[in-house]
Amino acid sequence: MRNLKYDSKALWRMDRDHYVHPWTDFSTFKETGSDVIAEGDGIYVFDADGKRYIDGIGGLWCVNIGYGREEMAQALAEQARRICYYSTFTHLTTPPAAELAAKLAQLAPGPLNHVFYTTGGSESNDAIARFIAFYFNRLGKKSKKKIIARTDGYHGSTLLTATITGVAFDKIGFDTIEDLVHHIPCPNPYRRPEGMTVEEFGDQCIADLENKILELGPENVAMFFAEPIMGAGGVIVPPPGYHKRAKEVCAKYEVKYISDEVVTGFGRLGHFFASKDNFDLQPDVITTAKGITSGYQPLGAILLSDEIYDVISVPQEKGAMLTNGFTYSGHPIACAAGLKNIEIMEREDICGHVREVGPYFKKRLESLYDLPIVGDVRGSHFMLCVEFVADRKTKALLPPEAAIGNRISRLAQERGAIIRPIGHLNVMSPPLTMTKAQVDDLVEIIRQSATLAMDELKREKLW
Numbered sequence: 001m002r003n004l005k006y007d008s009k010a011l012w013r014m015d016r017d018h019y020v021h022p023w024t025d026f027s028t029f030k031e032t033g034s035d036v037i038a039e040g041d042g043i044y045v046f047d048a049d050g051k052r053y054i055d056g057i058g059g060l061w062c063v064n065i066g067y068g069r070e071e072m073a074q075a076l077a078e079q080a081r082r083i084c085y086y087s088t089f090t091h092l093t094t095p096p097a098a099e100l101a102a103k104l105a106q107l108a109p110g111p112l113n114h115v116f117y118t119t120g121g122s123e124s125n126d127a128i129a130r131f132i133a134f135y136f137n138r139l140g141k142k143s144k145k146k147i148i149a150r151t152d153g154y155h156g157s158t159l160l161t162a163t164i165t166g167v168a169f170d171k172i173g174f175d176t177i178e179d180l181v182h183h184i185p186c187p188n189p190y191r192r193p194e195g196m197t198v199e200e201f202g203d204q205c206i207a208d209l210e211n212k213i214l215e216l217g218p219e220n221v222a223m224f225f226a227e228p229i230m231g232a233g234g235v236i237v238p239p240p241g242y243h244k245r246a247k248e249v250c251a252k253y254e255v256k257y258i259s260d261e262v263v264t265g266f267g268r269l270g271h272f273f274a275s276k277d278n279f280d281l282q283p284d285v286i287t288t289a290k291g292i293t294s295g296y297q298p299l300g301a302i303l304l305s306d307e308i309y310d311v312i313s314v315p316q317e318k319g320a321m322l323t324n325g326f327t328y329s330g331h332p333i334a335c336a337a338g339l340k341n342i343e344i345m346e347r348e349d350i351c352g353h354v355r356e357v358g359p360y361f362k363k364r365l366e367s368l369y370d371l372p373i374v375g376d377v378r379g380s381h382f383m384l385c386v387e388f389v390a391d392r393k394t395k396a397l398l399p400p401e402a403a404i405g406n407r408i409s410r411l412a413q414e415r416g417a418i419i420r421p422i423g424h425l426n427v428m429s430p431p432l433t434m435t436k437a438q439v440d441d442l443v444e445i446i447r448q449s450a451t452l453a454m455d456e457l458k459r460e461k462l463w
């Protein structure tokens with residue numbers, strides 16, 4: 001417990017009565033309101049009453065260097081004193097915007113040497129879809145507009161990026177754009193057809209992509225969106241070789257490969273970017289956000305190849321320019337946060353730490369296989385999940401009333417750890433500074449919570 005002086009009840013009430021939360025089930029929210037998370041330190045957060053939790057979700061896959069870094073606070077304050085904001089429209093810039101762009105170009109794989117700033121992941125994906133359509137217009141290939149994405153992929157919450165998103169649950173009741181985005185099946189090896197090897201399944205996933213391009217007509221397909229490991233769709237690691245082969249298919253039909261590294265960027269998989277280092281993929285574009293500042297400021301970035309930049313940056317008509325941008329593109333305090341965040345990551349070799357502790361984390365989670373409701377432990381490094389099932393052999397799900405993900409998260413929270421429920425899964429994406437001893441603490445809480453959940457389910461006759 002930390003001795004905190006917040007009026008937690010008043011905060012709870014103000015929040016419940018006035019704050020329209022993103023991604024909220026209002027049927028329960030109106031009764032329970034929010035847990036007020038007031039402070040953080042390292043891998044821990046504290047609620048307004050001072051109770052400490054292991055932050056198993058890193059804020060929302062984003063607080064990579066951990067909470068409460070004095071150096072970060074100072075960098076932000078210093079930049080606010082120097083200049084809090086200046087436009088980067090047309091021919092203006094600020095020192096942090098320029099320096100961070102150069103640093104990102106240095107860290108990004110291959111010819112991704114050009115950076116466009118946004119304020120988050122949705123904006124990065126939204127803007128790149130616009131850029132790529134603009135790119136093909138400039139090449140005179142005006143029919144190349146369609147987007148291919150995957151079922152269960154998550155790419156954002158704007159009208160366009162929610163349309164690109166392939167998680168059906170995320171769109172219930174909302175409109176999406178008609179006939180622009182086409183989804184191919186999710187490359188989830190755990191749920192592959194029975195009797196098929198992972199290799200055969202990988203072949204099928206690649207054929208799905210090529211067949212979709214051919215069905216739509218290569219002259220109509222502009223881009224393919226894919227996360228290296230699908231995050232919100234259930235921490236899905238595709239079959240070996242998937243991304244590299246998918247890129248080859250895209251290249252064959254002049255389809256731009258957009259690697260959505262909003263979650264996987266900045267160390268979560270042990271490298272600054274996962275595309276090349278984890279998956280041997282050289283994408284045409286990387287979109288990113290989240291860990292770029294470890295959540296100390298909202299910032300997103302698009303990393304463009306020389307080839308795309310050369311097309312979109314050469315004026316073709318007099319007066320024509322790249323009319324795309326946001327007031328806060330290249331915000332100096334956000335860019336200063338990005339620079340300091342990267343400096344800390346390099347100085348402390350946080351990627352090396354993730355490469356060392358990540359496999360241990362996964363092994364520890366795999367020790368949960370002695371619990372019969374654990375169906376699959378998957379993911380990589382600091383992006384992991386447990387899939388709960390009624391029967392490991394048949395992979396049958398528990399009934400929806402079991403609300404197994406929520407149930408385990410609730411039990412874990414009571415025991416001092418926040419983990420994220422997604423349907424019948426629980427997802428882990430903690431700060432990257434988590435030590436092996438802290439991994440043990442977290443896994444022990446998950447074990448206790450899953451064991452208690454099994455008892456509850458039996459009592460409630462749901463299992």
Ligand code: PMP
Pocket residue numbers: 119120121122123125154155156157227231232260261262263289290
């Ligand atoms: N892409 C991926 C892979 C994401 O996980 C997310 C958010 N979780 C986004 C895009 C959207 O980012 P934001 O919420 O910052 O708009």
